Amino acid sequence: MSSQPAASPMSLPNYLEARPGILSWLTTTDHKRIGVLYLASMMPFFLVAASFAVMFRLELFSPGQQFLTNDQYNRLLTVHGVVMIFLFIIPGIPAVFGNFFLPIMIGAEDVSFPRINLMSWYCYVSGAVLALISVAVGPPDTGWTFYVPYSVKTHPNVLLPMAAAFILGWSSILTGLNFVATVHRLRAKAMGWFEMPLFVWSLYATGWVQIVATPVVGITLVMVLLERFLGIPIFDPARGGDPVLYQHMFWIYSHPAVYIMVLPAMGVVSEIIPTFSRKKIFGYRYIVFSSIAIAAIGSLVWGHHMFTSGMADVARIVFSFLTFFVAVPSAVKVFNWLATMYKGSVWLAPPMVWALMFILLFSIGGLTGLINASLSLDVHLHDTAWVVSHFHFTMFGGTGVIFFAALHYWWPKVFGKMYNNTIAYLAAGIFFFGFLATYLPLFFAGARGMPRRYADYLPEYEIYHKISTIGSWFLFASLLLLLGNLVYSLFKGKRAPISPWGGATLEWRTATPPPTLNFDGEPDLSRGAYEYPEQVDHD
Amino acid sequence: MLLAASEITRAVDRAFFLIGGVSLLLLAGITVAMVILAVRFRRSRVRTTSQVGGHTVLEITWTVIPTIIVMWMFYVGYGGFALMRQVPKNHMVVDVTGKQWVWSFSYPKERIDASEMVVPVNTPVLVNLTAPPEDVIHSFFIPDFRVKEDARPGQASYLWFESERMGTFSILCAEFCGKDHSKMYTWLKVVSREEYEQWVEKQQMKKFRPLEVGAMMDPNNPGFGKDQLNIDGAVIFGAACVSCHGSAGDGSGLPGQARNMTILKDWKRSAKVTDIYRTLSEGIEGTQMRPYPNLTPWERIAVAHYVRSFSKEPRPEDTLEDCQAMIEEYGLDKVQAPKQTIPIERAMELLVMEAGGRALTGEDALRGVNP
Incomplete structure (x- = not known):
């Protein structure tokens, strides 16, 4: 199929209109449609989980019980965590934007295994349905970590959400596998490894983490099943098992998982900053190696979640030591992004505003991570609101913000429509204010000893919770505004040009929206992914 | 902070x-x-860029x-x-058990159980942590002293702290442990050495004078520090009483007229703790129920509590006057703690840990760290 006859621009139908009908979408093997399917199935979960957070933040507005019982609070909290982690943040950027843009960026017509790609979406949907069923029959109340022995003793059935995590894990593995294979096998012949866009590099590194780390979820689930149904003692201390073993198993996956969440986001930043600075990315190879270093070192630091859980003291020291090293490649990336702006021509369009917001929020998340990584400090801060805030700064202020950056960056390409810029700026501004108001107070509360996952609290923490709750209203409103603006553009937006931002990567040199096999003829590889003329030729 | x-x-x-x-x-x-x-x-200022790549x-x-x-x-x-x-050598020891959703404290050397934690100022305190094997993980957290360590079911862990100030500090549970996780807090009272010694003495008296109204136990809902009464009572009942009264307390043992204790009417004396204590001390004339002078006051009270639990009917409760009369009559306020023994609960805990393949106490772990 690669020897398509050359056709004049815009002669091929775009992927949205190529085959009409719901069924054609549900059976599609087009990586772009699968990306859109992911986006459409993901956003409702995101909004529901976000509204749960608004609800339990409302409960925390004052000490004492307002309108949620402890039990309801614990369940909302757990469902918020499980849905956000497994249905939004982990698949988010790779499954939506990776699927859509990875093949285009390397000049391929599709991923290596298009049908497996569709299957991974069905795994995602099945896992999501299973998670919904578990919510319907009795939402779990364990926190998203499902720590034993509580999770095997509590009344709500935690096997369903764990099984959901298992199936979602398959979706993640299949996507990772597909990306790794695609990068190796379908990269345009003229494109060398070090000519690939950095988003592709980050997805490639992420792909390996997904393949290597995710099976541990499955292994852990099988161990829980063996214990529960065959009575083989593994984790249950009442029968001679070791609950700390479960924590190891859980974090061996779930810590690398945070790099699965954040690496692709860093890749998106490495696309957006050069595009809006009209400038070659600074330190290309160092950014590549830092992605690989993050993937590698990130797989060896899971024990830093367990500094107070009874691990040997020597293990605590080693894990703390290793954890600090993860900070270095992240810092290298930040310095290179800033250096890219130097002597560029910076256009603060909405995607760039989101990307710069990411640098600020993610830096706060990363630097507070250094505080958490310190042994003696973590003993105090572990399982407090401090960690909740740190986690939300990295995951929401990091990956979440870049998900919105990517939405604004690629929306015109994906749907062929321009959104309203003024509203996009407004939403970003409210978001930034709401974000800081929601999460900064939690640092103070946590440093003063406010434990996390508390349905109620001592009065001395009230002021922090009040500010945080008010912040959450702004945050949620900004999300509605942001998504509303994008959805509205689908109906009333102006037609998007081929390259609204003047980007240099291949997706900006094919039709908007792209045709089914991505390119009208052979992709044009004469220009590098970060090659810009010295004189700005774009508004 | x-x-x-x-x-x-x-x-x-x-x-x-x-x-x-x-x-x-x-x-x-x-x-x-x-x-x-x-x-x-x-961009409005710079239109000419410099394409440096690194x-x-x-x-x-x-x-x-x-x-x-x-x-x-x-x-x-x-x-x-x-x-x-690194726990300083001159430390005192408090054993802490986390259980859904309450902390309980036991002082092995002082031989007391308490529902609050009281320690003297300027003294290193080694806290040995555990949870019952059938319970879940908790985490013992004193924000003011920046210390935290998980209390795991059936396993041992430790932390230590030393306070230079007197005052009241919060103890929180930091590991999610279920419905009332957020209510699992209590207070640490740091007091002067003298106050601490007075408190210990009072607690020891309490332990050997459980007839005070405040220490009475609801058999259907034994609280912390009172489990021991039930356990001791059951052991002694099994050794001394079961042959006549039957294991369910229904009088189904050896043929005779042993009291069916599942029904509360027609007792010669009432089913108050003080009355059962009297029966154990004096026997009941004209029946086969003999006195048991070999039992210590603590053991007699334990048995009294235990046999009360056989009946599900509402039991007559002791009044303050009943208790005071009993304490005076039997001189219970002068009873001294037996010497040279370790508390039964401590022995049980050690056995449990050995049976679980982990004879590790906080102090052992400590020796491993600081040989």
Whole structure:
């Protein structure tokens, strides 16, 4: 199929209109449609989980019980965590934007295994349905970590959400596998490894983490099943098992998982900053190696979640030591992004505003991570609101913000429509204010000893919770505004040009929206992914 | 953070302000650089760019310097941790058990159980942590002293602290443990040495005078520190009473007229603790129920509590006057704690840990760290 006859621009139908009908979408093997399917199935979960957070933040507005019982609070909290982690943040950027843009960026017509790609979406949907069923029959109340022995003793059935995590894990593995294979096998012949866009590099590194780390979820689930149904003692201390073993198993996956969440986001930043600075990315190879270093070192630091859980003291020291090293490649990336702006021509369009917001929020998340990584400090801060805030700064202020950056960056390409810029700026501004108001107070509360996952609290923490709750209203409103603006553009937006931002990567040199096999003829590889003329030729 | 009330607190806070301060400087640097770059090179001002793709010396610099900074941070964080794991030799010991959703405290040397934690000022306190094997993981957290360690079911762990101030500090559970996780807090009272000794004495008296109304047990809902009465009572009942009264207390033992204790009417004396105590002490004339002078006062009270639990009917309750009369009559306020023994609960705990393949107590772990 690669020897398509050359056709004049815009002669091929775009992927949205190529085959009409719901069924054609549900059976599609087009990586772009699968990306859109992911986006459409993901956003409702995101909004529901976000509204749960608004609800339990409302409960925390004052000490004492307002309108949620402890039990309801614990369940909302757990469902918020499980849905956000497994249905939004982990698949988010790779499954939506990776699927859509990875093949285009390397000049391929599709991923290596298009049908497996569709299957991974069905795994995602099945896992999501299973998670919904578990919510319907009795939402779990364990926190998203499902720590034993509580999770095997509590009344709500935690096997369903764990099984959901298992199936979602398959979706993640299949996507990772597909990306790794695609990068190796379908990269345009003229494109060398070090000519690939950095988003592709980050997805490639992420792909390996997904393949290597995710099976541990499955292994852990099988161990829980063996214990529960065959009575083989593994984790249950009442029968001679070791609950700390479960924590190891859980974090061996779930810590690398945070790099699965954040690496692709860093890749998106490495696309957006050069595009809006009209400038070659600074330190290309160092950014590549830092992605690989993050993937590698990130797989060896899971024990830093367990500094107070009874691990040997020597293990605590080693894990703390290793954890600090993860900070270095992240810092290298930040310095290179800033250096890219130097002597560029910076256009603060909405995607760039989101990307710069990411640098600020993610830096706060990363630097507070250094505080958490310190042994003696973590003993105090572990399982407090401090960690909740740190986690939300990295995951929401990091990956979440870049998900919105990517939405604004690629929306015109994906749907062929321009959104309203003024509203996009407004939403970003409210978001930034709401974000800081929601999460900064939690640092103070946590440093003063406010434990996390508390349905109620001592009065001395009230002021922090009040500010945080008010912040959450702004945050949620900004999300509605942001998504509303994008959805509205689908109906009333102006037609998007081929390259609204003047980007240099291949997706900006094919039709908007792209045709089914991505390119009208052979992709044009004469220009590098970060090659810009010295004189700005774009508004 | 909070008041600096101990050496550990100061070490942790110093590390916090050092590492946090450097982090804040870095954050300020990144933010200022970003704002300057975005303003200085804005498109309305700059139309001619310079396409520099990298700079090796710069890259090496901003890799090496952060590496040095984080190694220093590791070292600073490690310092306080080393302090946390080295328990001073002159420590006292409190065994703490976390159970959904309450902390209980037992002082093995002083032989007391308590639902609050009281320690003397300026004394290192070793806290041995565990949870019952059938319970879940909790985490013992005293924010003011910056110490926290999980209390795991059937396993042992430890932490220590020393307070330089008297006062009341919160003890919280930091590991999610179910419905009332957020209610699992209690208070640590740091008092003067004299006050502490008075408190210990009072607790010891209480233990050997459980006839005080405050120490009465609801058999259907035994509270903390009172489980021991039930356990001891059951053991003694099994040894001394079961042959006549039957294991269910229904009088189904050897043929005779042993009291069916599942029904409360027609008792010769009432089913109050004080009356059962009298029966155990004096027997009931004209029946086969003989006195049991070999039982200690504690054991008699334990049996009394235990046999009350056989009946599900409402039991007559002892009044304050009943208790005081009994204490005076039998001289219970003069009873001394037996010497040279360890509390039964401590022995049971050790057995449980051995049976679980982990005979490790906090002190053992300590010896491993500090040979």
